[in-house]
Amino acid sequence: MSAMAQYDSKLALRCENLHRYLGEGEGRVHVLRGVSFEARRGEVTAIVGPSGCGKSTLLYLLGLLDQPNDGSIWISDQLMSNSSDSDRTAARCEHIGFVFQFHFLMQEFSALDNVMMPMRKLGRLSEEQMAERARLLLADVGLGNKTHRLATQLSGGEQQRVAVARALANQPAIILADEPTGNLDVTNSGLVFDLLTKLAKENGQAVVLVTHNPDIATRCDVTKPMRDGLFV
Amino acid sequence: MATSTNLRIAFRFLTARKRSMLMSLAGIVFGIGFFIVTQAQTSGFEQFFIKTILGTNGAIRIEDKFQDTQFIMVAGGHDKDASKFQVAGDRSARKYIEGVEDPALLTEALYKFRNVSGVSTVLEGGVVADSSFKNDSAKVYGIILNDHLAVSDLGSQIVRDAGTLEDFRTTPQGLLVGKVLAERLQVKPGDSLILQAGVERRRYRVSALYETGVGDIDKVRIYMHLGEARSLLKKTSGASFLQVALFDRDRAPEDAAQMEEVLRHGAKSWQEREVSWLNAFKALQISAALTVSTIILISGLGMFNTLAMLVIEKTKEIAILRSMGYTRRDISRIFLWLGAIVLVVGTVGGWAFGAAVTYGVSKWPIKITGIFTASTFQVYWAWSHYIVATISATVVVMTAAVIPARRAARLEPGEIIRGTSQ
Known part of the structure; x- marks a missing residue:
């Protein structure tokens, strides 16, 4: 019983029988056809598969950026799939960090400001504490000397590393990464993946990443191949 | 945050x-x-x-007495707000007796209104002004200087280097002539001017020129002392109108309405006079x-x-x-x-x-x-x-x-x- 409880407490994210349709009328496509999935703290899970198989759609559903047509999603044991927009937004702020293929940094802000942005919304730390944590995270991703540079003054690899630091800012239980290395060269890909997995494992976070890169996929703890809206 | x-x-x-x-x-x-x-x-x-x-014609002008038949008394009214007098019919249907019969009595009554700051008795009459150059029709305004200064800006309307108010005050035959009229007649302070009202012709002395800025006033109006005006116009008593100044000019319509009711004389506020x-x-x-x-x-x-x-x-x-x-x-x-x-x-x-x-x-x-x-x-x-x-x-x-x-x-x-x- 105690082993079971310990096992359950490691579960950061769970979904059951997820269905999602995209498009309207004749163009309506059944993208997810009853997907069930679990992600545990300290584990890196890769979702792989051909383009259009529903990997990113699943990731956005798990990240509460989208709502399923059917099925359930639990974040830290809380059923979120049918919750209100404000509850899902609050859950994203507290429990989920995102890394996207195109870093999506706020161009008008410095690297430090970008990393502080989620912390400011959560509002748990003082301005000084937030700045201190943001500096630490940027130092962890190797950008300790570029904290005040605007996003536009950083290279692609550096911007993606800022995005990783930003995803970790609120110490979320779950990191969701959509092709985090898809836009980077081999060296930067390896660097960003290593950072993501190292920091996540150190902090006991569940990492779920969607990737086309077989090298990245094989280095993950769990690999889940997907085809036609289902895990195979 | x-x-x-x-x-x-x-x-x-x-x-x-x-x-x-x-x-x-x-x-x-x-x-x-x-x-x-x-x-x-x-x-x-x-x-x-x-x-x-306001500086020339005052906030309220009291003129022309109502005929008594135009009022009815509100007898035995219990309503505190009911007026003591009611105007019969609309204003245009009223009948008036021209002028103010007893200006002293009316002035005393006017000072009982809290908002009244000054009252000036004015006797008005048409004359022909005759200078050595030409003659022109004009209107004389007989005033008591101090009273009129309290209800107008006449003191500050004296044209610079064109005579003094003091000269007018100390000269019984003194006149204050509108700047435009003086230019027409080509008179200046110190010049004499003959005023004719009916068959009465008298010589006066121009004490000063004034300018209100209102063309219609400056080209016809001549101020003179009230006693002289009575003598010239042959009106030994009464007045043409009373010019009233108020502490709060914006309350003029309400005060005028109340004055009409109480004093039984026509009272026009500046807002009513200048409505256009x-x-x-x-x-x-x-x-x-x-x-x-x-x-x-x-x-x-x-x-x-x-x-x-x-x-x-x-x-x-x-x-x-x-x-x-x-x-x-x-x-x-x-x-x-x-x-x-x-x-x-x-x-x-x-x-x-x-x-x-x-x-x-x-x-x-x-x-x-x-x-x-x-x-x-x-x-x-x-x-x-x-x-x-x-x-x-x-x-x-x-x-x-x-x-x-x-x-x-x-x-x-x-x-x-x-x-x-x-």
């Missing part, structure tokens, strides 16, 4: 479309500024006109406000356009903010803050611009004669102009910001990120 974060983001977004934001800002600055300037000018001329007419001019000024003021408001309106449309474009440009940033936990309300507020920042900067700039131009215009030389005489543009400084301009700009700009803000808040982050990634 959330407010300051949203405000901080709004500040940064502001720089994303600098040029169009500056154009919208300039529109608001000019709109507010010109609104203030036009209101200051139209109000300035209106106030100057009011000051002129006052309405013309009001229409001009509204027309100027509407015209200038179009600048604010157009800058509001520009603002709407800029913000709508910004929402399209910033969809990616909106999506990432939403993914970080920023609520729809936060997104909406960021865009409302954008509108508010432009509004605040535009308002402060507009105030400064409006005040500077108003000051500049007030020094602008201009020659106006007719209903009043002015040598510069007249302006009236009033907070209300600044407040109304700000309210107009607030309504326009914030309305322009609300629609893009709501649109930004409605964006679905998943759809945007999916669209960007593909």
Whole structure:
């Protein structure tokens, strides 16, 4: 019983029988056809598969950026799939960090400001504490000397590393990464993946990443191949 | 914390479309500024006109007694507010006995009104003024100088280097002649002037010239001492009218109505006497406000356009903010803050611009004669102009910001990120 409880407490994210349709009328496509999935703290899970198989759609559903047509999603044991927009937004702020293929940094802000942005919304730390944590995270991703540079003054690899630091800012239980290395060269890909997995494992976070890169996929703890809206 | 974060983001977004934001800002600055300037000018001329007419004809004029048959007594009324007298029928149907029969008694009664600050007895009559150059018809106004100075600006209307009020005070045969009339008759202080009323012809001495600025007054009116006027006009008692000054000029219509009821004489407030001019000024003021408001309106449309474009440009940033936990309300507020920042900067700039131009215009030389005489543009400084301009700009700009803000808040982050990634 105690082993079971310990096992359950490691579960950061769970979904059951997820269905999602995209498009309207004749163009309506059944993208997810009853997907069930679990992600545990300290584990890196890769979702792989051909383009259009529903990997990113699943990731956005798990990240509460989208709502399923059917099925359930639990974040830290809380059923979120049918919750209100404000509850899902609050859950994203507290429990989920995102890394996207195109870093999506706020161009008008410095690297430090970008990393502080989620912390400011959560509002748990003082301005000084937030700045201190943001500096630490940027130092962890190797950008300790570029904290005040605007996003536009950083290279692609550096911007993606800022995005990783930003995803970790609120110490979320779950990191969701959509092709985090898809836009980077081999060296930067390896660097960003290593950072993501190292920091996540150190902090006991569940990492779920969607990737086309077989090298990245094989280095993950769990690999889940997907085809036609289902895990195979 | 959330407010300051949203405000901080709004500040940064502001720089994303600098040029169009500056154009919208300039529109608001000019709109507010010109609104203030036009209101200051139209109000300035209106106030100057009011000051002129109050300074010449007083706040209330009491003239012509009602015939007693036109009143009925309200007998045994229990209602405290009921008037002691009621006017029978409408005002135009009243019958009057010309003039004021007992000015002393009426003056005493008038001073019982708390708002009355001065009363002047005036005896008016038509004369022919005969100078050595030519003759012209005129109107003499018999006054008691000190009383009249208390109800008019006659003291300050004496033309510089054209005689003194003191000379008039000490000279029983002294006259104060309107500047325009004096020019027509070609008389100056110290000259003699013959006034003829009926068969009575008398010689007087011009003590000083005055200028009210009102052409119709300056070309006909001659002030003389009341005793001399009685003698010339052969009216040993009574008066043509009483000119009344008030502490609070805005209460003149209410006071006049009450005076009519109590004194049983016709009483006309300055607002009633000058209703046509006052309405013309009001229409001009509204027309100027509407015209200038179009600048604010157009800058509001520009603002709407800029913000709508910004929402399209910033969809990616909106999506990432939403993914970080920023609520729809936060997104909406960021865009409302954008509108508010432009509004605040535009308002402060507009105030400064409006005040500077108003000051500049007030020094602008201009020659106006007719209903009043002015040598510069007249302006009236009033907070209300600044407040109304700000309210107009607030309504326009914030309305322009609300629609893009709501649109930004409605964006679905998943759809945007999916669209960007593909």
